[in-house]
Amino acid sequence: MKILYIEGIDPVITAVTAEIYDGGMAMKFYTWMMRKHLRTKAPVGDLARDMERDRQFPKDGDRASIRKYLEDNDACSGCLAAFEKAWRKYERETGGAEAGGRSKEKGRHLPKVRVTRI
Numbered sequence: 244m245k246i247l248y249i250e251g252i253d254p255v256i257t258a259v260t261a262e263i264y265d266g267g268m269a270m271k272f273y274t275w276m277m278r279k280h281l282r283t284k285a286p287v288g289d290l291a292r293d294m295e296r297d298r299q300f301p302k303d304g305d306r307a308s309i310r311k312y313l314e315d316n317d318a319c320s321g322c323l324a325a326f327e328k329a330w331r332k333y334e335r336e337t338g339g340a341e342a343g344g345r346s347k348e349k350g351r352h353l354p355k356v357r358v359t360r361i
Contacts, residue, residue, distance in 0.1 A: 272309065273302040275333050286325035293322075306330050 270278075273294060280291040294300050301312050313326060 270337055271303060272333055276329065286321055287329045290322055290325045290329065
């Protein structure tokens with residue numbers, strides 16, 4: 244994980260920011276799943292491991308394209324449920340990164356900061 248040094252921001256928030264963003268770009272769902280759930284012993288972890296093994300998995304896909312891919316490949320209902328739950332958590336943690344980095348929560352405004360060094 245990269246540590247970002249941001250003027251006027253607590254190092255704990257900096258660590259969270261570094262975890263959510265990958266090289267300054269919003270983290271893709273695939274990357275988020277690999278970092279968060281690859282070793283999880285739950286259905287979401289099974290999904291992450293299946294995603295890692297599947298060379299055809301749409302790594303840059305949005306919610307709709309990933310869901311369609313899973314359905315087209317006969318994913319079971321448990322897999323689809325794990326995907327939907329994981330996607331909701333992904334959106335909460337990344338502020339809706341797939342939708343251009345905008346959070347769907349009303350009234351949520353983050354301060355503008357300047358990265359001083361990485």
